[in-house]
Amino acid sequence: MxxxxxxxxxxxxxxxxxxxxxxxxxxxxxxxxxxxxxxxxxxxxxxxxxxxxxxxxxxxxxxxxxxxxxxxxxxxxxxxxxxxxxxxxxxxxxxxxxxxxxxxxxxxxxxxxxxxxxxxxxxxxxxxxxxxxxxxxxxxxxxxxxxxxxxxxxxxxxxxxxxxxxxxxxxxxxxxxxxxxxxIAKFEDAASRVPTRRLVTIGRFSANKRLPLLIELTAALKARHPDWSLDIIGVPSDLTVDMLQAEARRQGVETAVTLHKGLTNPEIRTRLAEASLFVSASDYEGFGLVAVEAMSAGLLPVLNANAAFTDLAGRHTELSLSDFADISATADALEAAYARLETRGDALRADLMSAARAYxxxxxxxxxxxxxxxxxxxxxxxxxxxxxxxxxxxx
Missing domain, CATH: 3.40.50.2000 (Glycogen Phosphorylase B;)
Structure with a gap:
């Protein structure tokens, strides 16, 4: 004592x-x-x-x-x-x-x-x-x-x-x-200044994050527009880099899905600078911290409608929710989110970063x-x- x-x-x-x-x-x-x-x-x-x-x-x-x-x-x-x-x-x-x-x-x-x-x-x-x-x-x-x-x-x-x-x-x-x-400082204002069809997700490569669904989603999006791509940033857990790369090959999007293991915060900022949209297919979150970090970067989140993300989206109408098990509907939600960025990108970015500061x-x-x-x-x-x-x- x-x-x-x-x-x-x-x-x-x-x-x-x-x-x-x-x-x-x-x-x-x-x-x-x-x-x-x-x-x-x-x-x-x-x-x-x-x-x-x-x-x-x-x-x-x-x-x-x-x-x-x-x-x-x-x-x-x-x-x-x-x-x-x-x-x-x-x-x-x-x-x-x-x-x-x-x-x-x-x-x-x-x-x-x-x-x-x-x-x-x-x-x-x-x-x-x-x-x-x-x-x-x-x-x-x-x-x-x-x-x-x-x-x-x-x-x-x-x-x-x-x-x-x-x-x-x-x-x-x-x-x-x-x-x-x-x-909120580590990724603040890091996202691309112009709308881009590049998705990013951040977190452990664990089963509850449902990363294979994000790879399947990327394949569905690329069938609509060839510019769509996905960065998966995190550390291995019960899913490995090899397993996720194999899934990308199976879906035919190995050149559009990039896995980044163990990046430092400055390295993550570099990746975020090329993206406009944050995605998470997670079926369970304790709070949704990574979504707020994405908001602080100026990324527009499209999130699976789990309890934590639903609570968060209830406070911040800029966020979009979808059932990520429904690939077609989620692809529609992402196309709509990208369209919002094209029409009011600067104002939307400012609103997201302002909302994140409260945390x-x-x-x-x-x-x-x-x-x-x-x-x-x-x-x-x-x-x-x-x-x-x-x-x-x-x-």
């Missing part, structure tokens, strides 16, 4: 972190960058290898990246539920533990709370309903194990309205909504710190000076 007069230490627990890149990692990194200016120390405890790059082997046990102290611990089992009991050895000086996502750490730290005796909060990040696989088993687990585990947390933070609806039945009034902050990290970090102070029994603290830019890209 922190000695009197020293800033409280918040230990962030997350299964994957830097140097891995993804929506979950970005949220935790931006939160970590926001905390010191708000009166907290921070440390991240995570697994000691990258699920997407097992060939890299074990990463250093301790490291500082972008000013964030990282401790890595061994794990075994599945990347979906990595078992890492060494977590308990790294909580001794924590004032509060913040668990990200619903996995082994969420369960083990709750059931072991009488051993470590640290107050805890958790952020849902979509739970574990990202695919319909094993849906009956997931529902049973959620209503038994997850329900029991939830009792160990002072606050459970839903990062979307959809997550709020999911977790309120098992945690009641301890669930509060804090939608994910978005690093910047300053207000989100303030709300997280309010939770920390409430759980720790601390008085409210003044907000950081306006000169602090919590949305600045990680360095």
């Amino acid at each position: 922190t000695p009197h007069g020293e800033k409280p230490l918040i230990v962030q627990v997350v299964r994957q972190f830097l140097p891995n890149r993804g929506g979950l990692e970005d949220v935790v990194a931006n939160l970590c960058h926001s905390l010191p200016e708000r009166g907290f120390r921070v440390r991240v405890v995570t697994c000691d290898s990258l699920f997407s790059e097992p060939e890299r082997g074990r990463l250093p046990h301790q490291e500082t990246i972008d000013g964030i102290e990282i401790v890595r611990i061994p794990w075994r089992g599945s990347p979906r539920y990595p078992v890492a009991p060494a977590i308990f050895r790294h909580l001794r000086d924590a004032d509060l533990v913040h668990v990200h996502a619903i996995d082994f750490f969420f369960d083990a730290l709750s059931w072991g709370r009488f051993l470590h005796r640290r107050p805890m909060v958790a952020t849902t990040h979509g739970g574990f309903f990202h695919t319909k696989s094993f849906s009956a088993l997931k529902k049973t687990w959620f209503n038994t194990i997850t329900r029991g585990s939830a009792q160990g947390y002072a606050e459970i933070i839903g990062c979307s309205e959809a997550d709020m609806r999911t977790f309120e039945p098992i945690a009641g009034s301890r669930v509060r909504l804090i939608e994910n902050g978005v690093d 910047g990290w300053n207000a989100v970090a303030d709300r997280y710190c309010d939770v920390y102070r409430s759980v720790l029994g601390l008085a409210a603290a003044p907000r950081p000076a306006l000169s602090f830019d919590a949305t600045a890209p990680a360095r």
